[in-house]
Amino acid sequence: MHKKLFIPGPIEVKEDVLSKMATPMIGHRSKDASNLQRNITNNFKKLFYTENEILLSTSSGTGLMEAAVRCCTKESAAMFSIGSFGDRWHEMAVSNGVNADLFQSELGSITTPEMVDEVLSTGKYDLVTITHNETSTGVMNPLDEISKVIKKYPDVIFCVDAVSSAGGVKIETDKLGIDICITSSQKALGLPPGLSVCTISERAVEKARNVKNRGYYLDLVQLYDTIKEKDYQYPSTPNLSLMFALNYQLELIMKEGLQNRFDRHLVMAEYTRSWAKRNFALFADEKYASVTLTTVDNTQNISVKGLNEELGKRGFVISNGYGNLKEKTFRIAHMADLTLKDVKELLLNIEDILSIL
Amino acid sequence: MHKKLFIPGPIEVKEDVLSKMATPMIGHRSKDASNLQRNITNNFKKLFYTENEILLSTSSGTGLMEAAVRCCTKESAAMFSIGSFGDRWHEMAVSNGVNADLFQSELGSITTPEMVDEVLSTGKYDLVTITHNETSTGVMNPLDEISKVIKKYPDVIFCVDAVSSAGGVKIETDKLGIDICITSSQKALGLPPGLSVCTISERAVEKARNVKNRGYYLDLVQLYDTIKEKDYQYPSTPNLSLMFALNYQLELIMKEGLQNRFDRHLVMAEYTRSWAKRNFALFADEKYASVTLTTVDNTQNISVKGLNEELGKRGFVISNGYGNLKEKTFRIAHMADLTLKDVKELLLNIEDILSIL
Numbered sequence: 011m012h013k014k015l016f017i018p019g020p021i022e023v024k025e026d027v028l029s030k031m032a033t034p035m036i037g038h039r040s041k042d043a044s045n046l047q048r049n050i051t052n053n054f055k056k057l058f059y060t061e062n063e064i065l066l067s068t069s070s071g072t073g074l075m076e077a078a079v080r081c082c083t084k085e086s087a088a089m090f091s092i093g094s095f096g097d098r099w100h101e102m103a104v105s106n107g108v109n110a111d112l113f114q115s116e117l118g119s120i121t122t123p124e125m126v127d128e129v130l131s132t133g134k135y136d137l138v139t140i141t142h143n144e145t146s147t148g149v150m151n152p153l154d155e156i157s158k159v160i161k162k163y164p165d166v167i168f169c170v171d172a173v174s175s176a177g178g179v180k181i182e183t184d185k186l187g188i189d190i191c192i193t194s195s196q197k198a199l200g201l202p203p204g205l206s207v208c209t210i211s212e213r214a215v216e217k218a219r220n221v222k223n224r225g226y227y228l229d230l231v232q233l234y235d236t237i238k239e240k241d242y243q244y245p246s247t248p249n250l251s252l253m254f255a256l257n258y259q260l261e262l263i264m265k266e267g268l269q270n271r272f273d274r275h276l277v278m279a280e281y282t283r284s285w286a287k288r289n290f291a292l293f294a295d296e297k298y299a300s301v302t303l304t305t306v307d308n309t310q311n312i313s314v315k316g317l318n319e320e321l322g323k324r325g326f327v328i329s330n331g332y333g334n335l336k337e338k339t340f341r342i343a344h345m346a347d348l349t350l351k352d353v354k355e356l357l358l359n360i361e362d363i364l365s366i367l
Numbered sequence: 368m369h370k371k372l373f374i375p376g377p378i379e380v381k382e383d384v385l386s387k388m389a390t391p392m393i394g395h396r397s398k399d400a401s402n403l404q405r406n407i408t409n410n411f412k413k414l415f416y417t418e419n420e421i422l423l424s425t426s427s428g429t430g431l432m433e434a435a436v437r438c439c440t441k442e443s444a445a446m447f448s449i450g451s452f453g454d455r456w457h458e459m460a461v462s463n464g465v466n467a468d469l470f471q472s473e474l475g476s477i478t479t480p481e482m483v484d485e486v487l488s489t490g491k492y493d494l495v496t497i498t499h500n501e502t503s504t505g506v507m508n509p510l511d512e513i514s515k516v517i518k519k520y521p522d523v524i525f526c527v528d529a530v531s532s533a534g535g536v537k538i539e540t541d542k543l544g545i546d547i548c549i550t551s552s553q554k555a556l557g558l559p560p561g562l563s564v565c566t567i568s569e570r571a572v573e574k575a576r577n578v579k580n581r582g583y584y585l586d587l588v589q590l591y592d593t594i595k596e597k598d599y600q601y602p603s604t605p606n607l608s609l610m611f612a613l614n615y616q617l618e619l620i621m622k623e624g625l626q627n628r629f630d631r632h633l634v635m636a637e638y639t640r641s642w643a644k645r646n647f648a649l650f651a652d653e654k655y656a657s658v659t660l661t662t663v664d665n666t667q668n669i670s671v672k673g674l675n676e677e678l679g680k681r682g683f684v685i686s687n688g689y690g691n692l693k694e695k696t697f698r699i700a701h702m703a704d705l706t707l708k709d710v711k712e713l714l715l716n717i718e719d720i721l722s723i724l
Contacts, residue, residue, distance in 0.1 A: 012391045019604060020392040031388040031608050034369045035377040035559055037684055068561050069426050070603035073584045080582075107580040196604055202392055204425050204561050204606030223464040225437075227430045228584065246427035247376060247553055249561030251388050251608065327394060 013322055016356055017329040018145045018174055018303045018343040019196040020203050027262070027347075030255040031202065038247050039240075046253050047242035053260035054207060057268065058176065058191055060183040062209045065233045068249040071173040071194030074206040076102040077228035078169045078190045079139060081218040083108050088135040088166075090114075090121040092151060093144035094333050095171060106225075111135075117335070120151050120298045123159040130163045136217075137167040143175035146332035148305025148341060149294040150175065157186040167214050173197055173206075177263065178275040178302040178345045189214040190230075195252055198275070198302050200346035201259055205252040210234060275301050278344035278353045285357050286342075289364075293339050302345040305331070307338075312364060314340045320363040326356050370679055373713055374686040375502045375531055375660045375700040376553040377560050384619070384704075387612040388559065395604045396597075403610050404599035410617035411564060414625065415533065415548055417540040419566045422590045425606040428530040428551030431563040433459040434585035435526045435547045436496060438575040440465045445492040445523075447471075447478040450503035451690050452528060456496050468492075474692070477508050477655045480516040487520045493574075494524040500532035503689035505662025505698060506651040507532065514543040524571050530554055530563075534620065535632040535659040535702045546571040547587075552609055555632070555659050557703035558616055562609040567591060632658050635701035635710045642714050643699075646721075650696050659702040662688070664695075669721060671697045677720040683713050 015022045036042045051064040058064075067074050079087050079102055086109035089100045096114070103110035113129055115121055121140060130138065138160060143150045153170065160168050169190040172181055176191070178198030183191045189211040196203035210230060218224060218231045226232065227246065236245045263271060282304040286292055293305040308314060314330045314337050321328060331339035344353050372379045393399045408421040415421075424431050436444050436459055443466035446457045453471070460467035470486055472478055478497060487495065495517060500507045510527065517525050526547040529538055533548070535555030540548045546568040553560035567587060575581060575588045583589065584603065593602045620628060639661040643649050650662040665671060671687045671694050678685060688696035701710050 013393075015392055015394065017394050020395060020607060023392055028389040028391065032385040034385065035372055035380050035553075036370075037372065037374050037686075038377060038560070040684075069430070069584060070605070072603040073426070076583045102583040105581060105583045105586065194604075196392075202606070202608040203395070203604040204608065224462060225582065226433045226459040226462045227426060229462065246429040247551075247560040248427075249559070249606065249609075250377060251559045251561065252606075327397075329394075 011325055013325050013327045014352070015327055016343050016348070017327055018341060018345070021196060021200060021343065021346040022348060023200060023202055024347050027200065027255050027259050030258045031251045033251065033254040035250060038250060039243060043250070044241045044243055046257055047237070050253060050257050050260060051242065053264060056264065057260070058181060058183045058209045059185065060209045062183065062211050063234060063237070065208050065210055065230065065237070066244070066248060066253070067206045067228065067233065068204065068246070069206050069228070070203060071192060071206045072102070073228055074192045074208045075099050075171055076106065077230050078192060078208070079103045079110065079137065080106045080108055080228070081221055081224045081230045082167045082169070082190070082214050083110070083137045084217070084221055085136040086110060086134055087137040087139060088113065088129045089139045090126060090141070092119065092121055092141055092149050093117060093146035095145055096141040099139050099171060118147050118149060118294050120149060121156060123155045126156055127159045127162070130160070130166060135166060137169065139169045139171065142170050142172040142181065143300050143302055145174045145303065146335065147294060148300045148303050149298050150300040152298065153181065153186055157188070161187050167217055174302055178272065180268070180272050183209050195256060198345040199259065201252060201255055204249050205256065274349065275345060277350055278348065279304065281350060281353055282342055282344055282357070289361070303341055303343040305339050305341050308340060312367065316367060317360065317363055320367070321359060324359050326359060368682055370682050370684045371709070372684055373700050374684055375698060378553060378557060378700065378703040379705060380557060380559055381704050384558065384612050384616050387615045388608045390608065390611040392607060395607060396600060400607070401598045401600055403614055404594070407610060407614050407617060408599065410621060413621065414617070415538060415540045415566045416542065417566045419540065419568050420591060420594070422565050422567055422587065422594070423601070423605060423610070424563045424585065424590065425561065425603070426563050426585070427560060428549060428563045429459070430585055431549045431565045432456050432528055433463065434587050435549060435565070436460045436467065436494065437463045437465055437585070438578055438581045438587045439524045439547070439571050440467070440494045441574070441578055442493040443467060443491055444494040444496060445470065445486045446496045447483060447498070449476065449478055449498055449506050449508060450474060450501040452502055453498040456528060475504050475506060475651050477506060478513060480512045483513055484516045484519070487517070487523060492523060494526065496526045496528065499527050499529045499538065500657050500659060502531045502660065503692065504651055505657045505660050506655050507657040509655065510538065510543055514545070518544050524574055531659055535629065537625070537629050540566050552613060555702040556616065558609060558612055561606050562613065631706065632702060634707055635705065636661065638707060638710055639699055639701055639714070660698055660700040662696050662698050665697060669724065673724060674717065674720055677724070678716060681716050683716060
C-alpha cells in the first residue's frame, strides 16, 4: 500500500507529474534539451520573482548550498542557523576549508535582524547564509526584515536556503536582494528528489570568478558559463527525467497561479497550527511558524513512533522530530500539491488513533 | 517522433524501465529505502565482481570522478588520459587544488602499461586514474595489463572511469585491484541520467579519512559512513526514482545473465566495426576498439551533421565527433539494451542515406 507522505520531503507527487518521469530519453546536447531548460528557466524566474539567471544541478539541495558557500566566499562566511539544516550549511563550509563562523539561535527561535546587523557590522564577512524555512524546527525566518539589514552591507553576498519553502511561499528574490536563492525538487515544488535549483546574481558570478579551488561538479561559474555558451545546456549530463517532470509541473504551478498556491499553503498551515494548539502546542513561536510544515510540541508525551506505525496502516506518514527533537516533537508537512482536504483527513486519523492508543 | 538513441549517453531506455521512474515516492529514511539500496548494492557487487562497498551519488559520473581524486589524494595523482574525458578528470583535480600530473596518449591510442610503470616508479604518486573506455575516441584501455603494473605499487589508490563501459563489459574489480571503479546510470546500465555509482575499497576509505577538505556532498567518507550507520541510507535525499528504476533494471540484467550481456555488446561492436571498416575506417586501433561505442574515422568526408539530420527524420540519432574530432569522426553507441537487430537497422539506414546524399 502506498502511504501518503506528510513528511518534509520527499513529498507526495501527483500521478500526472510522476508519469512525466517516464518520458523517453533525448540527447542532452540537442535543441530539445536547450528548449526544455529554457522553459524551466522562464517559469522559475517567475516563481522566484527574479531577473537573475537560474541554475539547475543534478544533486540534492545540499549540493548547491555547498556550492554557494564554497564558490562565493573569499574572506569569511557569516552563517546563521536556526536548526539542523543551518548547522549543516556551516559544516559544508568547514569541510571545504572555507572560513566561516556559525551564529545559532535557540531551537524554535528565529535569526533576528539585530543579530545579523551586529555580526555583519564587524566587516569581517563577505558572504551571509540565512535559512528561510528550517525543516527541523518548523520555524520560518522573517526574510523581509533580515534582508533590510543585509542591504546595509552591499558587498556581502546574500545566500538563502529556501529548500523547504520555495514554491509554497512567496520569495521576492530581487526585491529582497538575494544573490543566491536555493531550493530542491522534492519539497514545495512537488517533484521527486534528484535536482536542485538556484537563482544567481551577476555579482555573485563575478565574485566567484575570483575565488580559487571552487571544484568542478558544483562550480557555479562553470554551470553559469556553460548555459550561456551552450544555449542552456549543462557541463555534465543532467537529470533529464526530472527536467521533463519539472517543466510540466512548473506549467501546472503557473496554471494554479502563484498567489493561489501560496494561499493554499497558508490555509493548510493555519488549519494545522490551530489543530496543534488545540491538541498539543506549537514548537515554534506562532508568529514565525512555517507555512510548509508544522512542528508539533509533543506535550501529551505520546509515542510518535507508535502513532506513525498506526498511521502507516491507514496509508499516511508523518515525520518524527529531527535529531535531538525526536519523540519530543513531530512534524506534519503540508506542502506541494496537498490540499486542505488531505490535511483534514490526516488530522482526523491522528485524533482517532490517539483516542484508542 | 521519438528518436532512437545511438549516442554514448543518454541511451535508449526500455519502456518498462522508464515506467519504474514513475514509482510513487517513499520516505528516504524508511525501511523501504534501506531495502531498496541494499538490493541495488547486492546486484552491483555481482556486476562489478567485488566484495567492496557500493556507493551511489545523486550526480553525474563527473561527481564521483571528482570525489575520488579529491578525497583520496594526499601527495599527488598520476592521471592518464586517452581523450577528453581523461583530460577532464585532470581538470577536476586542478579545480580542487589537488596536486596532479596529466599523462596524455595520442588521440586514438591507449595508455600503455609501460607508461604507467615509468610514471609510478618515480614514487611521486599516491593515486592513479585510468579511463577504461574513452567516449570521445572509442578506445578501450587494456585494464588487465595496466592493472598488473599498478599492483607493483601497493600504496597507490587505483581509480577507474568505467562510466561508459560498466554493464556492457566485464570488469573484475577485485581481481584487477581497483580501489574505486566509477560508472553512471545513463550509459551501458541502460537508465536515464542522474545517478552515479562506484565501488570503494576499505583502504581507499581509510586513506580518505586522512585527507583534509574533502568537501561535503561529494565526500566519499561521509557517503560510506552514513550507509554503514544508517542501514544503507544517504546523508542527503537521494534520487529515489532512479533507484527504483535501477533496482528493477539490475534484476533484468541478472536475468539476462552478465556474460550474455557482455557477449551481446561484443557482437554489436564487432558488427559495427566491420561495417565501419568496409565503409570508412576505425578511428581506434582495432585491438583496443571500444565494445560499447565505435568511433568511425570519416574517411569519406561526409557531412556528419547532414547524415544525422537525415537519420533524425527516420527516427535515429548518432553522435558527431567529440570536440576537435567533430566532423572528422562520428560515433555510434551500441550499448545498454540495444540489440544487433537495432544496430543493423541503423547501419542500413546510414547506407541508404549515404547513397542518396
